[in-house]
Amino acid sequence: MAGYISDDTRKVTTHRLIEMKQRGEKISMLTSYDYTMAQIVDGAGMDVILVGDSASNVMAGNVTTLPMTLDQMIYHAKSVVRGVKRAMVVVDMPFGSYQGNELEGLASAIRIMKESHADALKLEGGEEIIGTVNRILSAGIPIMGHLGLMPQSINKYGTYTVRAKDEAEADKLVRDAHLLEEAGCFGIVLEKVPAVLAERVANELTIPVIGIGAGGGVDGQVLVIQDMLGMNNGFRPRFLRRYADLHTIMTDAISHYISDVKNLDFPNEKEQY
Ligand code: KIV
Numbered sequence: 721m722a723g724y725i726s727d728d729t730r731k732v733t734t735h736r737l738i739e740m741k742q743r744g745e746k747i748s749m750l751t752s753y754d755y756t757m758a759q760i761v762d763g764a765g766m767d768v769i770l771v772g773d774s775a776s777n778v779m780a781g782n783v784t785t786l787p788m789t790l791d792q793m794i795y796h797a798k799s800v801v802r803g804v805k806r807a808m809v810v811v812d813m814p815f816g817s818y819q820g821n822e823l824e825g826l827a828s829a830i831r832i833m834k835e836s837h838a839d840a841l842k843l844e845g846g847e848e849i850i851g852t853v854n855r856i857l858s859a860g861i862p863i864m865g866h867l868g869l870m871p872q873s874i875n876k877y878g879t880y881t882v883r884a885k886d887e888a889e890a891d892k893l894v895r896d897a898h899l900l901e902e903a904g905c906f907g908i909v910l911e912k913v914p915a916v917l918a919e920r921v922a923n924e925l926t927i928p929v930i931g932i933g934a935g936g937g938v939d940g941q942v943l944v945i946q947d948m949l950g951m952n953n954g955f956r957p958r959f960l961r962r963y964a965d966l967h968t969i970m971t972d973a974i975s976h977y978i979s980d981v982k983n984l985d986f987p988n989e990k991e992q993y
Contacts, residue, residue, distance in 0.1 A: 729805070731806055732808040734808070737767070738926070738928065740767070746940050747767050747941075748767045748941065749766070752771065754800065755803040758803030768942075769810070771797045775793070797832060801837045808840060809838045809839050811838045812842050813828060826852070841861060842909065843866065846895070846899055850903060853900065857904045863904075864906060864930075866908070867913075868934065882912050882933070883913050884914065908921070910929055910934040915936070922938040948963050948964075949963065950964050
């Protein structure tokens with residue numbers, strides 16, 4: 721199987737991500753929410769690890785990302801940071817921790833950075849949150865934007881379908897992307913937008929554009945780790961490539977363990993003291 725293990729062990733920084741865009745090297749990004757997984761993902765050579773508020777779905781079993789709290793994000797972020805040596809660790813600011821006002825957003829951002837020791841934050845939105853983005857950036861905290869499908873706004877959309885298919889929404893997305901770049905964000909995630917639009921944004925911006933369901937014309941890709949490892953059998957959107965069938969592998973291993981215990985096969989003589 722083809723692999724990509726970088727022999728460059730230097731810590732990935734915002735500056736290095738921008739250099740990667742400049743030389744046309746695609747950026748790899750994947751979520752993690754705990755120490756063990758983060759160690760594996762970092763050891764495999766991932767450029768960016770996102771402590772996504774998708775933890776709400778895949779770790780806590782919620783239907784949306786909205787219930788995630790600041791304390792819960794900090795807990796996940798601290799666990800991930802302890803497992804990572806090289807990758808840049810980006811943490812999602814959870815719903816309700818930055819939309820209120822600029823100072824509330826700044827206070828939440830400072831708590832995440834101070835308590836988790838992560839490298840950067842990700843916020844959903846453009847023009848609506850630009851004051852908060854400026855405030856957090858002015859405190860020296862790197863920010864990644866997130867446009868297109870913004871799961872924290874799911875109650876406004878009412879559906880997880882592709883965003884920015886009409887001209888007005890596409891125009892706003894392009895304007896927001898420029899605003900975020902001008903403010904000083906080091907990158908932007910584009911979620912579930914037409915590939916042509918995503919490629920246009922990536923071409924117009926000098927900062928990296930990382931896509932999820934946004935086609936191959938962007939500067940990098942991000943996926944939720946449980947999805948790409950095939951742990952969630954029920955979630956199979958078109959954009960998702962499953963690199964393993966861990967649901968089957970884990971179920972088989974666990975069933976095997978159950979039958980070994982029931983049949984008095986585990987533990988055997990060598991597996992006891
Ligand atoms: O929370 C998350 O995992 C994300 C990715 C889907 C980009 O924001």
